Amino acid sequence: MFFFVAVQSFVVFKASHSSPVIHPHKTIRSMVANWEAAWHDILHQGGGPRWKVDDPAVKDQALQRILQYCGTGQSRSSNDDDQHRPLSILNILCPLAGDDPFVALAWQRGHTVTTIDLVPDAVALQGQQISRCQKAATATTITSTSSGCSIDATAATAAPTEKMEEAEEWTETVVSPALTKWTHCSGRATCYVGDALQSINEDLHGTFDAVYDKDAFGALDPSMRAAYGARLAEYLRPGTGILYTEVKIQKKEVVDRTTGPPFHVEENDLMDTLGSHFDYVAGLGQVYEIMFPLGMAQTGHVLRRRTLEE
Ligand SMILES: C[S@@+](CC[C@H](N)C(=O)[O-])C[C@H]1O[C@@H](n2cnc3c(N)ncnc32)[C@H](O)[C@@H]1O
Numbered sequence: 001m002f003f004f005v006a007v008q009s010f011v012v013f014k015a016s017h018s019s020p021v022i023h024p025h026k027t028i029r030s031m032v033a034n035w036e037a038a039w040h041d042i043l044h045q046g047g048g049p050r051w052k053v054d055d056p057a058v059k060d061q062a063l064q065r066i067l068q069y070c071g072t073g074q075s076r077s078s079n080d081d082d083q084h085r086p087l088s089i090l091n092i093l094c095p096l097a098g099d100d101p102f103v104a105l106a107w108q109r110g111h112t113v114t115t116i117d118l119v120p121d122a123v124a125l126q127g128q129q130i131s132r133c134q135k136a137a138t139a140t141t142i143t144s145t146s147s148g149c150s151i152d153a154t155a156a157t158a159a160p161t162e163k164m165e166e167a168e169e170w171t172e173t174v175v176s177p178a179l180t181k182w183t184h185c186s187g188r189a190t191c192y193v194g195d196a197l198q199s200i201n202e203d204l205h206g207t208f209d210a211v212y213d214k215d216a217f218g219a220l221d222p223s224m225r226a227a228y229g230a231r232l233a234e235y236l237r238p239g240t241g242i243l244y245t246e247v248k249i250q251k252k253e254v255v256d257r258t259t260g261p262p263f264h265v266e267e268n269d270l271m272d273t274l275g276s277h278f279d280y281v282a283g284l285g286q287v288y289e290i291m292f293p294l295g296m297a298q299t300g301h302v303l304r305r306r307t308l309e310e
Helices: 002-007 027-042 054-069 102-108 120-141 155-156 220-234 268-273
Strands: 089-096 112-117 169-174 180-182 189-193 211-216 242-250 276-286 296-305
Touching: 027 054, 027 102, 027 120, 027 180, 054 211, 054 276, 054 296, 102 112, 102 120, 102 180, 102 211, 112 120, 120 189, 120 242, 180 268, 211 268, 220 268, 242 268, 242 276, 268 276
Parallel strands: 089 112, 089 211, 112 189, 211 242
Antiparallel strands: 169 180, 180 189, 242 296, 276 296
């Protein structure tokens, strides 16, 4: 059974069912090359969809769960600048976001979204989805004053912009040679091209109500989890910020935690990495059925960022 899991792993699965080679992501260079190759295969070579889940009902379910658990945290501190912002409108971080349609859905519902991905093509797809949502909304409302955007209503019927560089609603900032930031004119979407294991912006520390982690923790080599966990702890609001994570498990009695991505992840794997900064709130069990990889199930967990240590 595990042979099939390996063949259909995130990075090397191809529609042609080529040999099952797993590349350990030990260095940033090999990590970038492997993920770029995976995206190139998906987008240009007819490769399998791997981790992708496009069902809007599934994305809505994730958002509802995030809203549910964000609402049960401690109240914000009195010196919090944002204390008057209703908790039903969230500031959500989506690390290793790929082109997950969750991001555009959350943006469309009025939440603020920040994404990070290594691969520019994936970030471009994410940007296009948000642009499309905006154009669809603008087509019905004709003018948008609250967003600060000035997209012509006729643009709603135009073909989706292929490149973010050509999209007037996105502004590019080259933060460093390894980090590019795309800011949407709504002020509610920011997409970074860069390494989520690095600190991208100290101004973002302690500002997020929620992290949406779908196949992010479970996609990283276990040697990279500590750095990733440290970033999540930095970005989430102490005492209230929640981590909603979807990870995969192998459906067999004796599991292999060393092979992936996707890696087998259970509560104890999460808490081994995150336990010093997070409380475990809920295990959601299987959150929906998946076709790939064979022999795996998609499970959900909720953790809450503890208050800052004295
Ligand atoms: C398994 S995919 C999941 C994508 C998305 N969360 C989803 O479920 O549709 C992992 C994504 O993380 C990106 N990625 C991998 N390592 C990364 C890193 N260190 N920093 C930022 N992005 C990374 C890859 O390019 C890929 O798009």
